[in-house]
Amino acid sequence: MNVRRRHISGIAVAAAATLGLTTLTACSSDSAAVGNTDKFDVVASFYPMQFLAEQIGGEHAHVTTLTEPGQEPHDLELSARQTARLGESDAVLYLKTLQPAVDEAIDQSGVKTKIDAATLTTLEDHGGVEHDHGGEEHAEEDEHALDPHVWLDPVKYAEIAEGVGAAFAKADPDHAADYEKNTATLVGKLDALDTAFEDGLKDSATKVFFTNHAAFGYLAERYGLTQEAISGVDPESEPSPARIRELQEEAKADGVTTVFYETLVSDKTAKTLAKDAGLKTDVLDPLEGITDRSRGDDYLQVMEGNLKALETALGSK
Ligand code: ZN
Numbered sequence: 279m280n281v282r283r284r285h286i287s288g289i290a291v292a293a294a295a296t297l298g299l300t301t302l303t304a305c306s307s308d309s310a311a312v313g314n315t316d317k318f319d320v321v322a323s324f325y326p327m328q329f330l331a332e333q334i335g336g337e338h339a340h341v342t343t344l345t346e347p348g349q350e351p352h353d354l355e356l357s358a359r360q361t362a363r364l365g366e367s368d369a370v371l372y373l374k375t376l377q378p379a380v381d382e383a384i385d386q387s388g389v390k391t392k393i394d395a396a397t398l399t400t401l402e403d404h405g406g407v408e409h410d411h412g413g414e415e416h417a418e419e420d421e422h423a424l425d426p427h428v429w430l431d432p433v434k435y436a437e438i439a440e441g442v443g444a445a446f447a448k449a450d451p452d453h454a455a456d457y458e459k460n461t462a463t464l465v466g467k468l469d470a471l472d473t474a475f476e477d478g479l480k481d482s483a484t485k486v487f488f489t490n491h492a493a494f495g496y497l498a499e500r501y502g503l504t505q506e507a508i509s510g511v512d513p514e515s516e517p518s519p520a521r522i523r524e525l526q527e528e529a530k531a532d533g534v535t536t537v538f539y540e541t542l543v544s545d546k547t548a549k550t551l552a553k554d555a556g557l558k559t560d561v562l563d564p565l566e567g568i569t570d571r572s573r574g575d576d577y578l579q580v581m582e583g584n585l586k587a588l589e590t591a592l593g594s595k
Pocket of ligand 1: 352427491564
């Protein structure tokens with residue numbers, strides 16, 4: 279949007295005037311690629327932030343995402359080009375602590391509107407949630423960190439949506455009415471999703487599910503379920519034979535039928551455990567990215583897929 283002006287030399291402005299152009303967009307032929315357009319340019323850190331920005335920004339926003347589809351978000355390192363793109367955007371939407379490299383780049387960038395989703399709801403400590411995939415150096419310090427996977431609770435995600443809508447309206451007041459309308463529409467869909475989860479999971483044979491990525495703490499808490507993470511910090515690692523025995527016993531005691539794995543990392547651990555313990559496997563998608571393998575094209579569709587998978591695994595009535 280207005281950021282472009284400071285990059286344009288007097289000569290370029292004169293040339294544009296000569297050509298009778300009334301806007302400056304003609305000078306920025308590569309603007310779509312670098313996120314510096316005549317729209318409200320929003321850089322989203324990873325998919326759940328992208329979805330909010332697109333839904334709320336609608337036709338007024340030009341949204342780019344730092345995490346490529348299929349890329350594991352937690353350990354993302356930014357390229358020089360991505361860092362530059364950040365500096366040229368009107369707003370950045372991110373979730374502090376999920377991606378330390380992104381936090382640092384945002385801190386150092388001159389972006390006017392920095393929207394930290396973590397401040398728009400309440401994060402909780404789910405007790406040693408291993409959200410740092412394979413990053414051994416972070417394992418200890420993360421032990422008592424707040425769980426960042428807050429978007430998997432539709433109620434908390436709706437709270438974030440409300441905050442994002444207000445922030446967009448403030449940063450781009452010309453389109454405030456549309457941002458407010460779009461926010462209300464999205465919140466309505468998230469409310470309906472919450473009701474579907476509530477109804478679908480209230481009466482089930484078991485309340486316990488196994489997953490190889492402890493991303494579902496908020497979801498479990500919202501709907502009265504218990505998430506049991508099957509391995510340690512590194513999802514590629516093998517659980518120990520003692521851990522497998524422990525989980526086998528728990529599966530038996532709690533009527534657990536299924537070991538869930540996710541789409542962005544190896545399913546080896548989950549499949550090994552399931553085979554050894556005589557359990558089924560299925561996908562529970564933490565929605566950290568949308569790929570061809572996702573069960574749906576957006577947050578709402580994939581969450582509906584997650585609900586179906588949980589209903590089946592938990593024996594919903
Ligand atoms: Zn995660």
